[in-house]
Amino acid sequence: MSKRWIAASLTALTALALAAPAVAQQSRHVAKPTVTAKVSTVDTLVHHKVVIKGHVSKARKGDRVILQKRILGKKTWKTEERGKLNSTKHYKFTDKPTTPETRDYRVKILATKKHTATHSKKRTVVVRQWRPLTTWFPFSAVRKNDGFYFWNHTATINTVVYPHSVVGSLFQTAGSIDLNIAGRCSALRSRFGVGDNTDETASALITVTADGKNLYSKSFALRQSEQKSLSLGKAFRLAFSYQVTDPADSPGSPEGAVAVLASPEILCTK
Numbered sequence: 001m002s003k004r005w006i007a008a009s010l011t012a013l014t015a016l017a018l019a020a021p022a023v024a025q026q027s028r029h030v031a032k033p034t035v036t037a038k039v040s041t042v043d044t045l046v047h048h049k050v051v052i053k054g055h056v057s058k059a060r061k062g063d064r065v066i067l068q069k070r071i072l073g074k075k076t077w078k079t080e081e082r083g084k085l086n087s088t089k090h091y092k093f094t095d096k097p098t099t100p101e102t103r104d105y106r107v108k109i110l111a112t113k114k115h116t117a118t119h120s121k122k123r124t125v126v127v128r129q130w131r132p133l134t135t136w137f138p139f140s141a142v143r144k145n146d147g148f149y150f151w152n153h154t155a156t157i158n159t160v161v162y163p164h165s166v167v168g169s170l171f172q173t174a175g176s177i178d179l180n181i182a183g184r185c186s187a188l189r190s191r192f193g194v195g196d197n198t199d200e201t202a203s204a205l206i207t208v209t210a211d212g213k214n215l216y217s218k219s220f221a222l223r224q225s226e227q228k229s230l231s232l233g234k235a236f237r238l239a240f241s242y243q244v245t246d247p248a249d250s251p252g253s254p255e256g257a258v259a260v261l262a263s264p265e266i267l268c269t270k
């Protein structure tokens with residue numbers, strides 16, 4: 001056996017030894033999937049469905065995915081639901097929020113021998129709920145109260161009783177009240193009118209403003225009222241005011257109309 005042949009054999013064996021780890025490393029390579037996620041709405045009501053669906057690349061039918069949720073202000077992601085990819089590597093989840101809280105959703109695919117674990121970008125959904133204005137915002141939340149408005153009182157308009165109402169004073173010619181809703185609320189609905197203890201000749205002009213913008217203004221006499229829904233946009237401050245007139249009253253005597261926001265409800269998130 002020649003020295004040249006021995007040297008060539010050693011060189012070949014060394015090359016194979018060096019190549020073996022690279023081949024092993026290549027066989028151990030796992031893919032990194034891409035997870036997409038879309039939500040059916042970005043602003044909804046409690047007990048309404050939110051559909052989250054998407055696609056996962058570099059994955060297989062049956063691979064496991066989980067829906068995760070994080071409430072605004074929290075740090076921890078919690079598992080909401082589990083599922084599997086279908087034959088086209090798509091998934092679909094449905095959530096039905098029970099609390100009026102803004103939340104983030106994301107979808108995570110679990111690791112397998114073929115790919116790593118990863119998750120989608122977060123998708124934010126605002127969840128709101130209709131509640132009485134006077135319970136969403138207790139009297140302590142009222143910023144300014146001029147004219148003796150009564151908060152969370154019972155009012156009667158044309159013999160119909162309305163709880164949780166905002167009521168003006170029989171002995172004031174004008175009044176106003178406001179509170180900061182800080183962009184949390186998107187709509188207000190209420191019956192506007194005057195109470196049954198209003199004088200027959202008196203009337204009250206009721207005005208609603210949001211950040212100084214006039215949203216509603218109308219005058220009412222005894223037995224008159226109107227149900228109205230108002231969009232608040234992203235208003236920071238919500239205000240109500242009234243102005244009473246009574247041509248039959250003598251100068252210096254108190255006016256005689258009671259302005260009422262009857263059972264007002266506001267659509268908000270926490």
